[in-house]
Structure formats: structure tokens, C-alpha cells
Amino acid sequence: MIEWEFGPADVAGLRFAHSPMAEVVSSVFALRGEGGPHESWRRRVDPELPRWPTFRAVLCGPLGYAPDFLTPPPRTGRPGLADELAEVAATPLDVVAAQVAAGWAGHPPPPEIDRFGRDPAAGLARLGAEIRAYAAVAIRPWWPRLRAAAATEIAGRGRIAAEHGARRLVDGLHPRLGWDGAALQLRYPHKSGRWSLDGHHLTLLPTGFAGGQVYAMPDSPAGRTLWYGPRGFGNVWATGPVPAAGERLTALLGPTRAAVLTLLAAPHSTGEVATRLGLSAGTASHHLTTLRDAGLAAAARAGRRVLYERTTLGDQLVSEGN
Structure with missing residues (x-):
């Protein structure tokens, strides 16, 4: 404990807050795992890592260490990657050099790590460029x-x-x-x-x-x-068929509304619900509004979109109805 x-x-x-750099760094931790919801993402991204040798050396070192300067606490609730990389770029160079070296303590460092000892400004600039390139492949397609x-x-x-x-x-x-x-x-x-x-x-x-x-x-x-x-x-990476609603839940809510509630284990917009369940936008909106009014789903604005997700009561109903 x-x-x-x-x-x-x-x-x-x-x-x-939601931090793009926290997603970048934790995605590297996910690359080290096996199985789980990230498996299809991992198969796509892992072969690309040699394209970013400095990024790989800094974040995939022998000690499994990620430098703290890469993930400063967000100043706002929804920073962009460029905002956070600007903060990373402003890190004192002695801090950059020390934290990068700490990830290879007791091990012979590769040239990409040695560069931070000789010229931390150049190393940091290279790292920032590779983070942008990595994020374009590994983060951006899943960012919404x-x-x-x-x-x-x-x-x-x-x-x-x-x-x-x-x-x-x-x-x-x-x-x-x-x-x-x-x-x-x-x-x-x-x-x-x-x-x-x-x-x-x-x-x-x-x-x-x-x-x-x-x-x-x-x-x-x-x-x-x-x-x-x-x-x-785990539903962030879901691309397969929508999980089937349980028989008791279907009997209680009807097949379409039960399917909508089951889908809302992860946040979805009205359009996404309509697309995944093959409904018209009006039908999807009607069921979402009904579930919201019943306290089974809640709506939250994310930028220009309104997203729906099950409430605790909705979770309990789905669990008991399956």
C-alpha cells in the first residue's frame, strides 16, 4: 500500500485535466505490455518505433523510466500537444540532461542519450520533433x-x-x-x-x-x-460489433433502447450511436434523450460535440440485465 x-x-x-503528453508517455508504457485493449494498436505502432530513435532511447530505456519534465501538470483543463511541448521545450537544460541520463544509470547509453550530455538543447529539440512525429502516428488517429x-x-x-x-x-x-x-x-x-x-x-x-x-x-x-x-x-479501441444487450435488459427497455444503453459504456455522440447501431439521427436522439431523462445516461459537452455515457444507475441496470 x-x-x-x-x-x-x-x-x-x-x-x-486531460493531458496529451500524459497520453504520449503512458502509450509507451502500453507498448511494453501484452494483450489487453491496446493489442491491435500495439501491433500497428510497435514496428514504427525505429523511426524515432531519440524518442525510443529516452522513453524505452533499460530502467523503464520516463523523465518527469515530459509531463508537467497541465495549466488548463484541455491543453493541446503544442501547448505542452512548449512547456517541455522551456525546461532548464540541466534538468533535461540529468533526467535523461537517469533513465540509463548503470547502463551504457546509446549516442542519442550521449547527445543530451554534450548538447542538451539539440537533444531536446530533436526529442520534441520526434514526439510530434510519434503522436501523429500513435495518438492522433485515436485522439477524438x-x-x-x-x-x-x-x-x-x-x-x-x-x-x-x-x-x-x-x-x-x-x-x-x-x-x-x-x-x-x-x-x-x-x-x-x-x-x-x-x-x-x-x-x-x-x-x-x-x-x-x-x-x-x-x-x-x-x-x-x-x-x-x-x-x-477499453472501448476507446473498440472496432468490432457492438456487444449484445442482455435478455432481461431488452425485455425491460426494448431492443433498440437496450442496445443504445449497452453501447454507452463509452462516450458516444448522437451521430456515433446512429452509425454503430444503424439508426437514423432522429431515432438515436430520441432514445438518448429518453435514457438521459430517466437518469440512465448523462450528456457532457466535449468541444462542439455532446457526448452521452451511462450513469452509475445505467451501469447497474446493464449489469443486472445481462
């Missing part, structure tokens, strides 16, 4: 879904806090997270420790590529962040 000192007074400083999943997660957490209070918001974030009123608890069976916010606010980052893991930055001078997978993160 890892504990992060986090009392009721700290709730006032709690904020949510990743952003939508985060937006719906954040809106849903706001509803939970309003309806049930801050404790429920924090305690229900992730299966590996809990809150006892004095500390945020990260449930890892083979790790232990205790951290402090040390005067910083905590930024929670729903991150699609985090999947079932929780990643914490407990001692960065820039701030404290915690990355976790939003609800329904």
Missing part, C-alpha cells in the same frame, strides 16, 4: 476518442461530487485507489511508502492509455499529478 497524504482541506485544490473519454469522465466525476460528496468522488476513481479521509491510498501489493502533497494541489488526469494502471508523480517540483484510466477506457 502506498499512501499520499490528502486530507479534506486538500479537496478544495483538487482539479481534473481519448479526448471524449476524458471529457465524459470529468463531467461524470463532477456529478458524483455534487450528488454524493467529495469522498465518493475520490474513493470511486479507480479499483486501485481509495481514500480514508487522511490519505489517498494506492493499492499495490508489493509496494509501500508515504508521500505528501508538500503544499501543491493534486491534478487528476484521466488517461486512456493508462488502462488498468495508476501512475503517480509524487515529487515533481512542477506539481503533483495522478494518471488513471477513465471509465470504459
Whole structure:
């Protein structure tokens, strides 16, 4: 068990954001895994890694370490990749050199890492260019879904806090997270420790590529962040048939409305629901409105789109009806 000192007074400083660089870095962690919802994405991206040797050397080193300067806490709730890369580019060069070297401590570094010791400015510029190129291949095609999943997660957490209070918001974030009123608890069976916010606010980052893991930055001078997978993160990569609704759910709601509610395990717009279920836009809108009015689905705006996702009550109904 890892504990992060986090009392009721700290709730006032709690904020949510969605970080493109958190998605970039956690996607590299996902590349190291096997199976799971990322498997088809991994098969597509992994062969491309040799195109970005500096990126690969910095983020795929022998210690599995990602430099903290790559993921500063977002200044706004919805930064773009260019915004965050501008912050990365402004990192003091001595910090860049030290953190890059730390990822190869005790191992002979390749030329791409040695460059940061000789000319950290050139190394950082090269790294930034390769991050942009990597993101164009590995992140951009999935970006609307990743952003939508985060937006719906954040809106849903706001509803939970309003309806049930801050404790429920924090305690229900992730299966590996809990809150006892004095500390945020990260449930890892083979790790232990205790951290402090040390005067910083905590930024929670729903991150699609985090999947079932929780990643914490407990001692960065820039701030404290915690990355976790939003609800329904596995559906970000779903391309196959829509899961069938259960017989009891179908009998209760009717086949079309049951199919819509089943689909809303992940956020969808009206158009996406219509396309995936073969409905007219008007029919999809009618069912979504009905589910929303019944408290089974909730709507959240993500940019110009309105996204629908199941509420806790909707989750319970689908679970019991399958």
C-alpha cells in the first residue's frame, strides 16, 4: 500500500485535466505490455518505433523510466500537444540532461542519450520533433476518442461530487485507489511508502492509455499529478460489433433502447450511436434523450460535440440485465 497524504482541506485544490503528453508517455508504457485493449494498436505502432530513435532511447530505456519534465501538470483543463511541448521545450537544460541520463544509470547509453550530455538543447529539440512525429502516428488517429473519454469522465466525476460528496468522488476513481479521509491510498501489493502533497494541489488526469494502471508523480517540483484510466477506457479501441444487450435488459427497455444503453459504456455522440447501431439521427436522439431523462445516461459537452455515457444507475441496470 502506498499512501499520499490528502486530507479534506486538500479537496478544495483538487482539479481534473486531460493531458496529451500524459497520453504520449503512458502509450509507451502500453507498448511494453501484452494483450489487453491496446493489442491491435500495439501491433500497428510497435514496428514504427525505429523511426524515432531519440524518442525510443529516452522513453524505452533499460530502467523503464520516463523523465518527469515530459509531463508537467497541465495549466488548463484541455491543453493541446503544442501547448505542452512548449512547456517541455522551456525546461532548464540541466534538468533535461540529468533526467535523461537517469533513465540509463548503470547502463551504457546509446549516442542519442550521449547527445543530451554534450548538447542538451539539440537533444531536446530533436526529442520534441520526434514526439510530434510519434503522436501523429500513435495518438492522433485515436485522439477524438481519448479526448471524449476524458471529457465524459470529468463531467461524470463532477456529478458524483455534487450528488454524493467529495469522498465518493475520490474513493470511486479507480479499483486501485481509495481514500480514508487522511490519505489517498494506492493499492499495490508489493509496494509501500508515504508521500505528501508538500503544499501543491493534486491534478487528476484521466488517461486512456493508462488502462488498468495508476501512475503517480509524487515529487515533481512542477506539481503533483495522478494518471488513471477513465471509465470504459477499453472501448476507446473498440472496432468490432457492438456487444449484445442482455435478455432481461431488452425485455425491460426494448431492443433498440437496450442496445443504445449497452453501447454507452463509452462516450458516444448522437451521430456515433446512429452509425454503430444503424439508426437514423432522429431515432438515436430520441432514445438518448429518453435514457438521459430517466437518469440512465448523462450528456457532457466535449468541444462542439455532446457526448452521452451511462450513469452509475445505467451501469447497474446493464449489469443486472445481462
